[in-house]
Amino acid sequence: MVDNSRVVYDSTDSNIATKAQKKSQKSIVLTFDDGPSRVLPAILDVLKEENVPATFFWQSRLLYPERPWERVLDEGHLIGTHSTKHLNLVKQPYEKQYQDIRNSVSKIEAITGNKVTYFRPPFGQYNNDTIKAVKKLNLTPILWRVASMDWELKEHPEQIISNVVDNLEDGAIILLHELTQTVGILPALLKAIKEKGYVLANLEID
Secondary structure, eight states, X not given: OOOHHHHBXXXXXXXSBSBOOOOSSOEEEEEEEEESOTTHHHHHHHHHHHTOOOEEEXXXXXXXXXXXXXXXXXXXXXXXXXXXXXXXXXXXXXXXXXXXHHHHHHHHHHHHOOOOXXXXXXXXXXXXXXXXXXXXXXXEEBOOSEEOOGGGOSSOTHHHHHHHHTTOOTTBEEEEXXXXXXXXXXXXXXXXXXXXXXXXXXXXXX
């Protein structure tokens, strides 16, 4: 079993978002970290079938022109940055943090032609220097309200669904990853979320 205190993230830091802008109907936001990966097309297939938007936080080192980034944007999803290569930024001085995030944004924008507005810190770790760098780059830092823990549940993927569905709340940002086990449970997860009466919305912050 996964420790539930690691699933639900409580934050009082106004510098970083864990919940999205509320809609007229109760809604949640799906986010996928650590791509673009080999399973991205399969994730996109499921999202398209279910007519669900998502935000993808990508390591820019993994993004090449031949990756299916055009499909991501054409199908209504968002691309944010997850740094250049997933270093723990809090172990870096300000200037290195700034350069890493700036370089990741520049590469994503150069390849996609699309402006990057959202940033998710690797490992969910950040400090005052991170916030300073992000603000200078006019980015909005995003964490999550509910962590699916999918990266730990390769052998028990059904637990990914319960981790999310048992902790849903209006506006919650859900943390998922571009992993094989996540692809496998994604149709059932989306069905369970909808059965709870939630709309799956794109990421917008108040």
